[in-house]
Amino acid sequence: MAHSQLTGPRLRHSVADSVATVVIDHPAKRNAMTNDMWRALPPLLDRLTADPEVRVVVLTGAGPTFCAGADISGLRASAAEAQELAVAAEEALAAFPKPTLAAIRGYCVGGGGQLAAACDLRFAEEGAAFGITPAKLGIVYAASSTQRLVDLVGPATAKYLLFSGELIDSARALRTGLVDEVHAPGELDKRVGEFARVLASRxxxxxxxxxxxxxxxxxxxxxxxxxxxxxxxxxxxxxxxxxxxxxxxxxxxxxxxxx
Structure with a gap:
């Protein structure tokens, strides 16, 4: 098993049984993505693309939260730069040539929603909460991000999420197509592991x-x-x-x- 050696707010990863697990690790801020974390994702994905041992990537968050969005300190410094970095990371994830699966518990909001939408599949734990929140910050959501959301949930639900910034629960996320499966507490990791191994065998x-x-x-x-x-x-x-x-x-x- 290979591990990253980074410290502080970071993306850490490990590889086992042909599955790379990338963990959004910033628990002090509910795994909010800093600018450095956004920057780190595309080169990490390049390494995982080139790694012949990796056949599937699972993206998840440290602890009880997937990702609560972008770190507001980055937005305060330069909202335009933070958005550019987030969109670049999202596009790199969407373009990754191997299957990607988001394992979601807790909050999946803002930039966390962008990352989840850029994955091929999304499995969630009951109690997870989802929101697309640029309207709360006066940010124009990128056209590519908007279209990806529309492709997942349709224009009506996309408008509901984008216009309001309100959170929806895991049941509604499943019903609208935002997630593919919802599992009882304690069952998510087992199901994700099983399905990731299925994908790795194909x-x-x-x-x-x-x-x-x-x-x-x-x-x-x-x-x-x-x-x-x-x-x-x-x-x-x-x-x-x-x-x-x-x-x-x-x-x-x-x-x-x-x-």
Whole structure:
């Protein structure tokens, strides 16, 4: 297992069983993201992309809270810079070529909502609270962030969240599509671990192509067909199915030279 060595408000991470767990660690401020934390996320994701041991990333918060948003001290210093850093981190997370899963307990608000929305999937614990709060601060939410929220929950719920800044509970988040699963207290980590291992056992080639297609990148269809031809994943998947065994997929984003 590999661990980061950072101290203070930080993003720490570990890797075990092909799953990288990235922890938002700033408990003194309910895991609010400082400017340095926003800056740290894109290069961390670059390292995890290049790491052949990593097939899935789980994003979570230290302790009982996922992320209560951006650290207000950064907004006070320069709201424009803080927003630029947050959007850059969100876009890097959305573009990450491997599956990402947000494990959410407690508050998932503001910048925390941006990070959760940028993940592929979101599993929450009962009692979690969700809010998109720029209207409370007079901030113009980025067009890309707004569209990502609309894609998840539809325009009506997106407007409710953006216009009001009000919090919604985990039941409403599940009903509107903001989260994919809700689990009883004490059950979230077990379910996330189980599902992350399922994702890690599947073909990264399939997953990476599906992420692009789901994001509207239809222009790369021929590229992914060529990737499949040059990869051993398809042959391995068919052979494993016929032999009634678990497949051993080997394709990684490092092989995608045109990414």
């Amino acid at each position: 073909s990264l080639l399939t997953q990476a192509a599906a992420k692009e297609f789901a994001a509207g990148r239809a222009d790369r269809s021929a590229h992914w067909t060529e990737q499949a031809r040059g990869s051993g994943d398809t042959a391995e998947g068919v052979t494993a199915f016929l032999e009634r065994r678990a497949p051993r997929f080997t394709w990684s984003p490092a092989e995608d030279r045109q990414a």
